[in-house]
Amino acid sequence: MSTAAKYATRQITDQAGRQVHFECLPQRIISLAPSLTEIVYALGAEDLLKGVTDYCDYPPEARNKPRAGGYSTVDVDQIGKIQPDLILAGQIHLKDIVPRLEALGYPVLVLEPSTVEGLLETIRIVGKCTGRAKAAELLAESLGRRTDFITAKIASLSPENRPSVYVLHECQTWKTFGSDTIGDTLIEMAGGYNIGRDFGCYYPYPAKEDIKLKNPDIIIAETGYGDNPREPLNIALGEPVLA
Template sequence: MTFIVTRVYAQEAQATDSKPQRIISLAPHTTELAYAAGLGSKLIAASDYSDYPPQALALERVANYRGIKLERILALKPDLVLAWQGGNPPREMAKLEQLGIRIFYSHPTTLEAIADSLETLGTFADDPTTANQAASDFRQTMAQLNQQYGHQKPVRYFYQLGISPLMSMSGDHWPSQIFALCGGENIFADSPVAYPQVSKEQVIVRRPEAIFTTHGSAGPDANAFNIWLPWREQLSAVRDQHLYQTQADWLNRPTPRALLAAQDICKQLDEVRKNHP
């Protein structure tokens, strides 16, 4: 449904030849997508944590985890708002729509959808060349990774999402798609909950060959995997030091930088294969 909505708006823009000139982004990933699609010069405001590319840091902030600054957004008179489907408050978004503000709802749930988003955003640009090239490059890199790693021996992994409580992800939710591209096999793929709370015992019983987590801009956390040290003999991932940290924004945001995470993860899973032929 998300992409039906956005494509209607794109067709509308093409039909009227009315390209937006004042764009507001309400999520970090839509800010990244906008810049990648060649819309950066039209952005006038963004959400907190919109920190990539660096020029996004200069944009006024009109949204955060608590909601959006509705009055300020209206005062800025945008002719297009980029919103996170499911992440921005629906009541306020409905008010913006009622006031006639065009909204692009974004919620890529697959890697291919990132390329689709770039192309759709390109229809709002004065020249779609940048967006189309970015989408093409993304698909090409994704295909190369799939060809090189996608058919290799599966590697069982655990994605450590938080420690207190200890959480992970199911097989259908982001960023499991990135691991799947590299031949990773999620030990909690069958979870009925998108981001389940799990126990250490559940992880040990499922015997992951690799454990992954993320790190922030300060770099890897030397203590990220300390909770597993007492089970070194039970977990080959710990015993063989197959413990990996990936830059959080690369892995967690559905943007072109997701393939930077994929490139790292593919190499790391291949390292596990070589140690366990």
């Protein structure tokens, strides 16, 4: 029996609790999030990837894929030219972009975990819909073992000994990881306290003075994407409020 035949009429529940129906194994996938692009590559399914965002630059080969707009500024017309049979999207796309894409007949999976367990499930879901379920399980197991190793090392760390951490996610707005995000979870698992959770859930926009009042022990500046990939780091190093 062919892979496509074995896959026929399958339903997958995405991480927004939506049932997405597939008639056959997808062959033309568009990823609307850099994290999802990286998962597709990690599973060896990059040959199925026919479109990515302007911010998908890892692994470097992803830069050579056709572009489908920005992360939050999806180019629906360009998606129409690519004609995907599956679109991998994030939570940011759920309200407006996903209904537009589904109205055009495209299956869309919304995948955005807020926990490590959720991340492992994201990997498994991508594995199922790309025909790489075994590779996904091996990757998830490997990440699970690495996670257990880290958490065991910091298990006895008292709350007062956890360094406070601020993540500069977007330098124009001082956007950061709030509660209920994977960034918050990773900081906690690594032994830190994410001050972003004090500003709200998901991705809050704290004022610079509020960050200063929190006086974080560690500042992490995200780099590597956009027109000026070192801008967050340069701002973190040069901003007087963060000095």
